[in-house]
Amino acid sequence: MATFPFQIKATEGAARTGTLTTPRGEIRTPAFMPVGTAGTVKALYMDQVKSAGADIILGNTYHLMLRPGAERVKRLGGLHSFAHWDGPMLTDSGGFQVWSLAQLRKMDANGVTFQSHIDGSTHRLTPARSIEIQADLLGADISMQLDECTNFPCTHKEAERSLTLSLDWGQRSLDAFGDRDSQTLFGIIQGSNFADLREQSAKGVVAQGFGGIALGGLAVGEGHEQMCATIDMTVPHLPNHLPRYVMGVGKPIDLVESVARGIDMFDCVLPTRSGRHGQAWTWAGPVNVKNAQFAEDLSPLDEGVDCPASSDYSRAYYHHLFKAGEYLGPMLLSWHNTAFFQSLMAEIRLSILEGRFEALRSELAVRWAATKSSPKAEPEA
Structure with missing residues (x-):
C-alpha cells in the first residue's frame, strides 16, 4: 500500500500546515474537502469547485453503490472520469450512511446487511466489499476502512464493543486493500467520548499501519465542546508523520x-x-x-472572498432569487460558501506559515461570538 508523502512545512502550537502529495496532485493542509455525495458537489460545476480552491473532493460509497451502481461507474471509466474531476479524491466507506439507516440494517461480525433507502432492495457491505467499491470500482485515491459508528451518547460497553469491531474490520480492510502503488487507505478511530477507549482505539489503528488516521464518531450530535474534548483526548496518541482527518466537520468555528x-x-x-x-x-x-x-441591500455577500458569487452579486439580488424560488440562488450561494470555506482554510494555512495562527484564532472567535456560528449561541445537540 502506498503511503503518500506528507510534509509538514510549519507549526504553531499543535496547529500545522503542509502538503499531502498524491499521484493526482498535492493537497494543501489543513484541507477542507467538498462533499460530492452522488458524484457531484451539489449545484456546482467541478471547475467552480476547483476555482474556489479545493484540492480534493469526497465521494460517497453508499450512495454510488446504490445509484448508478459501483460496477457501472467502473465500466464508465471510474469516478474521476465520470464526474469530470482530475484531482485527488477520497471516498468514505459507507459505514456512516449505513449506521444512519437505523431500523433498515442488521450488523454482524463480518459486515452489515441493509435495505436501500431508494427502493428497499437488500445489500451487503463487508470490509472487503467496501474496499472493492472504493479502490477498484470507483478508483479513489484515498479509501476509508469500513467501521461502525456509535450513537451519541452511548455506554462505555457499547463504545468498547464498537471500537473492537472497527479494529477487526480495519485489519480486514487492510488485507483486502493489499499492495497498491498509487492508492492509500486511512484507518478510523472510534471510542465515543471515553478517553480510555479513544486511546485504545488510536493505538490499535496506528499499529495496523494505515496511510492516514481519521477520527470517527464525531458530528453525530455531540456538540462543539465535546468534539473539541474528544480531539484533545485522541491526538496525543497519534504520530506526527501521518495526516489526521476529522470526518463530517463542520462549522467554521469547528474547523479553526x-x-x-x-x-x-x-x-x-x-x-x-x-x-x-x-x-x-x-x-x-x-x-x-x-x-x-x-431586500434593498446592494452590498456584496463578502468582498473578502475571491469568488464572483461572493463579490459580483448584491445581497438584495440573493434575497430576490430565494424569494422567487429561482434555481440560480442555491447555485450561486453554494458556490460562494464553497469558496468561503476554501478561503478560510487558505488563510489558516498562511497564518500558520507566518506564525500568527493564534492571533487569527482569537480574532475569529471574537468576530463570530455574537453569531450563530458560535457554539455558545446555540444549545448543544
Whole structure:
C-alpha cells in the first residue's frame, strides 16, 4: 500500500500546515474537502469547485453503490472520469450512511446487511466489499476502512464493543486493500467520548499501519465542546508523520478549533446544504439572505472572498432569487460558501506559515461570538 508523502512545512502550537502529495496532485493542509455525495458537489460545476480552491473532493460509497451502481461507474471509466474531476479524491466507506439507516440494517461480525433507502432492495457491505467499491470500482485515491459508528451518547460497553469491531474490520480492510502503488487507505478511530477507549482505539489503528488516521464518531450530535474534548483526548496518541482527518466537520468555528488541536483534513456537506437553504457563510458570520433586511441591500455577500458569487452579486439580488424560488440562488450561494470555506482554510494555512495562527484564532472567535456560528449561541445537540 502506498503511503503518500506528507510534509509538514510549519507549526504553531499543535496547529500545522503542509502538503499531502498524491499521484493526482498535492493537497494543501489543513484541507477542507467538498462533499460530492452522488458524484457531484451539489449545484456546482467541478471547475467552480476547483476555482474556489479545493484540492480534493469526497465521494460517497453508499450512495454510488446504490445509484448508478459501483460496477457501472467502473465500466464508465471510474469516478474521476465520470464526474469530470482530475484531482485527488477520497471516498468514505459507507459505514456512516449505513449506521444512519437505523431500523433498515442488521450488523454482524463480518459486515452489515441493509435495505436501500431508494427502493428497499437488500445489500451487503463487508470490509472487503467496501474496499472493492472504493479502490477498484470507483478508483479513489484515498479509501476509508469500513467501521461502525456509535450513537451519541452511548455506554462505555457499547463504545468498547464498537471500537473492537472497527479494529477487526480495519485489519480486514487492510488485507483486502493489499499492495497498491498509487492508492492509500486511512484507518478510523472510534471510542465515543471515553478517553480510555479513544486511546485504545488510536493505538490499535496506528499499529495496523494505515496511510492516514481519521477520527470517527464525531458530528453525530455531540456538540462543539465535546468534539473539541474528544480531539484533545485522541491526538496525543497519534504520530506526527501521518495526516489526521476529522470526518463530517463542520462549522467554521469547528474547523479553526480542530486545526488548533492538530487536525489536517475535514469534510462536510454544510457549504452546499446551507447554500440551498439561503444561508451564506462569511468572514463576519452567517447571513440568511432570505431575511427582509436584505431586500434593498446592494452590498456584496463578502468582498473578502475571491469568488464572483461572493463579490459580483448584491445581497438584495440573493434575497430576490430565494424569494422567487429561482434555481440560480442555491447555485450561486453554494458556490460562494464553497469558496468561503476554501478561503478560510487558505488563510489558516498562511497564518500558520507566518506564525500568527493564534492571533487569527482569537480574532475569529471574537468576530463570530455574537453569531450563530458560535457554539455558545446555540444549545448543544
